Amino acid sequence: MEAVGKIAALAVAAALCALVVRQNAREIGLVLALLAGALILGQALGAVEAIWALLEELGERAGLSPAVLDPVIKTVGIGILTKISAEVCRDAKESGIAAFVETAGAALSLYVALPLIRAVLDTVSELL
Template identity: 65%
Template structure:
């Protein structure tokens, strides 16, 4: 919780600074937003490792192979990256590029999930 409080304060402070900077130099406001985003995400990486460890433990307990769990984690990562990229494009007033980023992210998520879908299909046909 204290880490999230630090991240929230940093995010609000960076947003306020970006608003002030954008009035005189819009490009610097975007650079400030990117830098703040990088610092915030680096602060959240510790939580990501804990989630990964929990997912591995749950997969071992349930007897799931890494081939089933990996596509789920990759798809979640693609979703987060797509969302961040699209929002940064929108922040730069490029909503068209943001739409293309979102479409590409959806296609990438489907591609990464194909092995999982194939496994489900094999399981269903095996039951029939």
């Protein structure tokens, strides 16, 4: 709960600062927003590490191989990074680049999920 308070305070302070700075220097406002985003993600890093460890433990207990669990985790990571990158591009008034980022993110998510798709196909083939 303490981390959420820090993140909220940092986000509001950065948003207000960026709002003031963007009136005179739009580029510096964007850099400020990126820096604030990096600091916010840094605050959440501990939670991400704990979630990763728990997922690995659950996978081991369920008897899932890393080949099954890793693509799911990587796909979620790609989705998060794609969303953040596209929003930063939109904030910089580059919606075309944001669309390309989203398309690339979707393609990379499918690519990362290929081992999982192959495992499902192999399982279905064995059942038939």
